[in-house]
Amino acid sequence: MRVRKRDNNFIERSIMGALCFLKGSVFSDEYASRPGFLQSLDPRIKFITFIIFILAVLFTKSIAVSFVFYILCLALAYFSKIDLVFFLKRTWIFIPLFSLFIAIPALFSVFSPGEAIFSFRVVNLNFIITRQGLYGASLFVARVIASVSFAVLLSITTKHFELLKVLRVVRVPQVFVMVLGMCYRYIYLFIEVVENTYMAIKSRVGRRIDYKKGQHMVAWSMASLWYRSYQLNEAVYGAMLSRGYRGEPVISHDFKAGPKDWVWLVLVTFISGALLYCGGLWKFNII
Amino acid sequence: MNEKIFELKDVRFAYLGKYPALCGVDISVEKGQRIALVGANGSGKSTLLHLLDGLIFPDSGSVKAFGAELSEGALADAQFNYDFRRRVGLVFQNPDVQLFCPTVKEEVMFGPLNFGSGYEKAAKDFDAIMKVFGIEDLAGRMPHQLSIGEKRKVSMAAVLISNPDVLLLDEPTAGLDPRTSRGLVDLLNKYHREGKTVITATHDMHIIEEIADIVYVFNHDKHIVRAAPPAELLADTGFLQDNNLIHIHSHRHDGKPHVHPHGHPSHDHTH
Known part of the structure; x- marks a missing residue:
């Protein structure tokens, strides 16, 4: 029993630690x-x-x-x-x-x-x-x-988004810079989704999850995340079209x-x- | 006779061809009108707004915008596409969909830059619109750092900076505190006074008298069951209750439980 409990803590620590590291390192602009x-x-x-x-x-x-x-x-x-x-x-x-x-x-x-x-x-x-x-x-x-x-x-x-825009200096195509910028923007959103999904699972099933059930949940969460990203992809494209995007993005670099x-x-x-x-x-x- | 902005006839649309979202919608919008779309969750309001913005197209029926057929083929024409997008702006229900750039400044300037305004003009318009919303201090922030109210304001600013003739808003007051909500209503009325056409999908029955001249009510069968001025509609509590727009509200007066339909905007009732 004790081993199982420790395992669950390990999973929790790993997920939360990874998310925390990403938020702290990739998205923190404290020094910048x-x-x-x-x-x-x-x-x-x-x-x-x-x-x-x-x-x-x-x-x-x-x-x-x-x-x-x-x-x-x-x-x-x-x-x-x-x-x-x-x-x-x-x-x-x-x-x-x-x-x-x-x-x-x-x-x-x-x-x-x-x-x-x-x-x-x-x-x-x-x-x-x-x-x-x-x-x-x-x-x-x-x-x-x-x-x-x-x-x-x-x-x-x-700032990380400035670093991305700097890529234009080395002639990286505008569309590529924009896609990177969007990745940066939405990775954070999905980190939050993963975090919230894990908390939701934890609040409903508690800490101890059967191994098979755990596998099933992880697979389901991955599928759900993929589906959400697919839906978001379509919606974001619609939002871009709505504001004048015609295949060649124009982004500001001031x-x-x-x-x-x-x-x-x-x-x-x-x-x-x-x-x-x-x-x-x-x-x-x-x- | 006023210019017709949108004219929809027997419009039907189903997601993936099998989940109906609009079932025979007829609607006509004239220039300068203020329209509210109300209805329970999943009744087709957002789908209609996406259709009016030319993001999706009907399975059957016809949609006309500014007198011309609004179809995928029509929008493939660069000039028509440019004119249409320039004249119609949509504020999405979910700000995270709309805020796709790494910073607020890039986000708000995305529209003007992609519509071909030069950087100087876009920057000038940016300063002006940020002042209108009182969000100048958010310019360098990243969208994920904003509160829901701030995200909504940025989404609105990102659309209004291009000064569209027709403004489509999907649940603009959802998640906003009363003061911000009030400010938004005032702003919509200001845009209306400037001659803009404003179409708002909302659940917020508090505001419909202030933001609409005519209200279209969607029911669960995903079509419009009634179009009426807000005052007339709000007086018909039975109809509103049948369409999930008001609910039975229970509270206590002098220690005695009391039940009545909870309607808006005034919330006054006699005992």
Whole structure:
């Protein structure tokens, strides 16, 4: 009995946790709404400058330069009134995911032959860590740290619908941008539907649900959600037609770039170029 | 003689071809009229509004709008489509259907931009309509962050910004507090004074005397059983009771239970 009860709690915690995470991460504009340096920039310019930063991080061959970029990113977060503990937590969730699985094998001589600096044996297998492997893996991790941090910083200092509209800058078709915007709008609605459906089931059947019945309910809820989304799809299309939609949507993008934005763009280009240049020197002359 | 806006003759419509929603509806709407559609849930009011907005088409019978046949074929003509959509605006019953853009500003400006107004003109109209509804502070908000009253106001603003000649409203006061509801009635009357035709589907019998010159009553057989001025209709409590538009109301006076039909708008009754 106790096991069954715990199982149900686990399901409840999972559903509510997932919904809460979605609402909190995808739909929260808490930091993007704060007055801060990055928040005050034109989203298009901000997007372009962050792409420049990320490209510079990817092209640098120097670990030191990657860390300079990372420190720059942390400084930008600080000046944009982002809680650094929150920011570090948010970025370091992704960093091991994106880096460790690739970086660890690269340490060893099998993938990175070269000068051995450390070796150990596991079940008659000799593992050798090479200087080149260590450097390659460190560079890779440093790049991931900096680029993931820039990507996260961009996403938390920009309202999500603005990010979608910025896609127009990179010539993503208008209709695609609009569909993404609508997805963003209606995912929230369906999160609420899922939440309310679960609460309705819970209020009527209590916590303990027979396994078979539970399966049946989940299947029924999925079917019901699909049907609701289908109905909504038709109704929304009707609402669009009613207000002049004729297959080619026209959506507003009232971004305005001011002198501050252009100065920022020039500055970022200059800083990135200079760091890349220095990285080249450090790579070949110092490290 | 006033210009005919809509003329429906023996209109029948069934969802999926098997669930009847309108069974032989005849209705004629002239320019500048205020019309209320009343009836119990599922009696066909919303279906009629969607039909008048050219979103669905009858299985049989004819629908004319501005003197021309309103059909799928007619709306395939770009010019007719543009003229018709420009002149007729529908406020949906469910604001979540209508608010499909990520922000209120984009939502309200969607109509003018898609009707070909330039951005400058659309932005100017946007500022004006937001002021009319007193919702200037909602411009940057996302629709899911709004209350039901705010959603309704934004839905109305999104339609009225295009200044349509004919306004179709589906349960506009549902879920609104009395003050917001009052403001809405005043606004509808203001639009009527400007010469607009206003057709409102509602359950709210409180407001029909104020928003309609003529009331069409739908019954459960999904056709119009009566068309009458609001005062005449409201006086006929037996008819209203038969059509689920008023209910028997029980309360106490001096400790004694008392039962009577609960009608509107005045709610006065003698003892």
